[in-house]
Amino acid sequence: MTLPERTLDSNETLTVIRGRHSVRRFSGREVPAETLEAVLDAANRAPSAHNRQAWRFLVVRGAKKEELAGLASSRASHFPRPASVLLRLAARSISSAPVVIAVANTGDLIRHGRSQFGRDDGSTVDFFRTMEIQSSAAAVENLLLAATSLGLATVWLGILYLVKDDVRRILGEPQGEFVAVVPVGLPEAETSGPAKRPLAAVIRYLE
Ligand SMILES: Cc1cc2nc3c(=O)[nH]c(=O)nc-3n(C[C@H](O)[C@H](O)[C@H](O)COP(=O)(O)O)c2cc1C
Structure with a gap:
């Protein structure tokens, strides 16, 4: 199959992928509701294991957002560097952004997998938990790319996983x-x- 040359030169998706980069300080200007919905819709269209879509997108603003930022900064001193530094940076990013989207797994794929496999052992749970995380990670990447394509900036903050139970509670x-x-x-x-x-440093071709 021969691909038309213009596909590579002017492909919008590739341009967006190349243009995406993490931004950690925001202007605070609001994101229009329909833009945010388009971003969330893109996230929700990601592939997912068994098509379980075992994710939830929490749109966090106002006092709840400050609570999340407060959690990150107040817990920073409980961890050694560089985790403490990353938690403080994360708090500043959360505070300065007008809106935060948290992506959470529901555990539905794990439950479904256990009953489908008829097994409840550690390796079955580990397998489906990994599939659930990978599925949600695909949704996060969709989210980042859709946001970039709409002129928005993002950063994927994984460091809050260190205080994941508190994040879930909040x-x-x-x-x-x-x-x-x-x-x-x-x-x-x-x-x-x-x-x-x-x-060349990350690819190996095998035949
Ligand atoms: C799973 C994951 C966790 C991340 N966690 C953090 C984080 O906690 N804080 C942060 O500032 N950036 C975080 N990042 C963003 C990376 O630092 C960033 O993607 C990387 O430095 C490459 O830069 P780029 O996104 O601009 O290409 C995370 C990225 C991923 C994929």
């Missing part, structure tokens, strides 16, 4: 575990992302 999620906390907004200043390793 978000009011009864079960499961969360995968990411993603502040979304306009960047405080124009920035660019770090260089990536050359393809």
